Amino acid sequence: MGFKLFLLLENFLMLLPKKVRKAFFVALGNLAYYVSANSRKVVRQNLDFAFDKSLSEKEITEITKYSFKNLLLNFLHLMEIRHMSVDELKRKVTIHNLEAVKKVHAQGRSVIYITTHYSSWELGGASISALIEPLGAVYKKMNNEQYEAWVLESRAHFGNINLEKSNVIKPLIKLIKNKIACGILIDTNINKREGVEVMFMGKTIRQTSTPAYLARKFNSAVIPVTIRTDDEENYTLMIFDEIPVQKTEDEAADILNATQLQADWLTSVIRKEPKFWFWLHRRWKNEHPEIYKK
Numbered sequence: 001m002g003f004k005l006f007l008l009l010e011n012f013l014m015l016l017p018k019k020v021r022k023a024f025f026v027a028l029g030n031l032a033y034y035v036s037a038n039s040r041k042v043v044r045q046n047l048d049f050a051f052d053k054s055l056s057e058k059e060i061t062e063i064t065k066y067s068f069k070n071l072l073l074n075f076l077h078l079m080e081i082r083h084m085s086v087d088e089l090k091r092k093v094t095i096h097n098l099e100a101v102k103k104v105h106a107q108g109r110s111v112i113y114i115t116t117h118y119s120s121w122e123l124g125g126a127s128i129s130a131l132i133e134p135l136g137a138v139y140k141k142m143n144n145e146q147y148e149a150w151v152l153e154s155r156a157h158f159g160n161i162n163l164e165k166s167n168v169i170k171p172l173i174k175l176i177k178n179k180i181a182c183g184i185l186i187d188t189n190i191n192k193r194e195g196v197e198v199m200f201m202g203k204t205i206r207q208t209s210t211p212a213y214l215a216r217k218f219n220s221a222v223i224p225v226t227i228r229t230d231d232e233e234n235y236t237l238m239i240f241d242e243i244p245v246q247k248t249e250d251e252a253a254d255i256l257n258a259t260q261l262q263a264d265w266l267t268s269v270i271r272k273e274p275k276f277w278f279w280l281h282r283r284w285k286n287e288h289p290e291i292y293k294k
Contacts, residue, residue, distance in 0.1 A: 003146040003147070003150075006147075010079055013079065014079070014080075014083055021076065021080075022073075022076060022232075025072040025073060025075065025076040026069055026072065026073070028072050029068040029069035029070075029071065029072035029073070030065075030068070030069070032068045032071075032072070033064065033065050033068040033069075036068070039068070039280055040064055042279070042280060042281075042282060042292070043060075043063065043064040043067050043279040043280060044060055044064065045291050045292055046279045046281075046282075046283065046284070046291075047060055047063060047064075047274075047279060048291075049203065049284060049288065049291045050201040050202070050203065050270075051201075051274075052202075062275065063274055063275045063279060064279070066275045066276075067275075067278065067279045067280050068280070070119065070120075070275075070276065070278075071278070071280065073120060073232065074120055074121060074122045074123075077120050077122045077123045077126075078122050078151060078154045078155075079154070081122065081123070081126050081154045081155075081157050081158075082153065082154045082157055084126075084157070086130050086131075086158070089126065089127060089130050089131065089158070090131065092123070092233070092234065092235060093123065093127045093131065093227075093234075093235045093236070093237055094234070094235070094236050094237070095127070095131060095132070095236075095237045095239065096236050096237065096238050096239060097238070097239040097240065097241070098132065098239060100223055100239050100240065100241050100242060101132060101133075101223060101239060103242075104221040104223065104242065107221075108179070109179075109219055109220055109221050110175075110176045110179045110180065110181060110182075110218070110220045110221070111133070111135075111181040111182075111220065111221050111223050112176070112181070112182055112183075112184060112211045112214055112215055112220050112221065112222050112223070113128060113135060113181060113182070113183040113184070113223055113224075113225045114183075114184055114185075114186045114211050114222060114223070114224050114225070114243075114262055114265075115183050115184065115185050115186070115225055115226070116185060116186060116187045116226055116266055116269075116277070117185070117187055117188075117277065117278035117281065118187075118226045118227070118228075118269065118270075118276050118277050118278070119226065119227050119228045119229060119235070119276040120227050120229065120235060121227070121278075122154070122155070123227060123235055124225065124226065124227035124235075124237060125137055125155060125160060125183065126154075126155070126157065126158050126160075127227070127235075127237045128181075128183065128225065128237070129158040129159045129160040130158035130159070131237070133180075133181050134158075134159035134160060134161065134180070134181070135160060135161070135175075135180065135181035135182050135183045136160075136161040136162075136163050136171065136172060136175045136180060136181070136182040136183070137155060137160045137161065137162060137163065137182070137183040138163050138164075138165055138168050138172070138182070138183065138184050138185065139152070139155075139162055139163065139164060139165065140164075140165045140188070141164050141165065141166070160183075161175070161180075163182075169210070172184075172210070172214060173214070173218070176214060176218045176220055177218065182214075184208065184210055184211050185208075186207055186208055186211065186262055186263075186266065187207075187266060187277075187278070187281075187283065188208075188281070188283075189206075189281065189282060189283055189284075189285055189286060190206050190207070190208055190286075191206070191286060192206060192286070194206070194208060195207045195208045195209050195210075195259070196209045196255065196256050196259050197287075198256070198259055198260045198262075198263040199260065199263060199264075200263040200266065200267055201267050201270065201271075202267075203284060203287075203288065204287055204288075205263075205283070205284060205287050206286060206287060207259055207262070207263055208259075209255050209256070209259050211258075211259075211262065212245050212254070212255040212256075212258035212259045212262070213255055215245040215258070216245045216246075216247050216251070216254055216255060216258070221242045222242060222243045222245060222258065222262065223239060223240065223241075223242055223243070224239075224240040224243060224262065224265050224266075225237065225238065225239050225240065226238050226269060228273065228276060240265065243258060243261045243262055243265065244258070244261070245258040246258070
């Protein structure tokens with residue numbers, strides 16, 4: 001019953017002008033900021049830790065408020081993507097440095113896009129599949145099956161292949177062998193069995209080594225991609241140059257070095273414009289649990 005009401009709300013919102021629809025979700029973000037004391041605390045803990053308490057109160061408040069707003073805008077984009085055409089997406093998103101992908105394709109190699117929870121990550125994923133190439137996108141299973149189906153339907157709207165995280169290596173290998181791209185998030189909290197220890201934002205952390213492992217084994221290209229905006233209406237899909245993955249006799253060292261380069265890339269992106277990252281996530285809870293107990 002609750003999900004049916006949600007679908008009715010979606011249909012109603014999609015009948016409204018875009019500005020009104022956006023205002024509704026921005027208002028929800030503002031409300032969430034004021035009522036979610038624990039989440040505000042998590043953002044502060046992350047920012048204090050990542051920036052060694054160098055940010056001012058004004059900066060922390062601005063970033064915290066935007067974190068809530070940006071989360072709700074991503075939800076809005078999920079809803080809009082389900083009803084969006086390719087032409088509408090083209091008018092909304094500009095691609096920067098597509099040459100990096102074309103270069104890899106010209107070499108007959110597949111692309112492993114490393115992605116992150118930065119700005120409108122939902123719009124970014126849709127833009128890759130609609131405007132560049134379809135890809136197999138790894139996701140984490142959700143608790144609510146009906147909502148999960150709704151989310152995955154949106155993500156598949158422009159041709160993405162949804163791959164559930166558990167036992168995902170074999171499906172990823174199959175895609176890569178068939179020269180089909182894949183997308184892997186590198187900024188979610190993982191356990192010790194799932195990655196290697198790197199330095200991220202100047203702090204030790206576990207990060208998935210899957211992109212480096214697959215790129216090294218199958219001669220694929222690791223290409224970082226993110227998205228940003230100045231006005232929350234027009235977005236730029238930022239494609240970065242390939243991150244090299246060496247293939248020496250020391251496989252572990254090759255994978256670690258390439259994974260560290262990915263963490264360095266993400267660190268530089270976040271430090272340049274920190275407000276866009278998903279600070280509501282307890283990214284350091286496994287390696288540094290003490291920061292969330294204060």
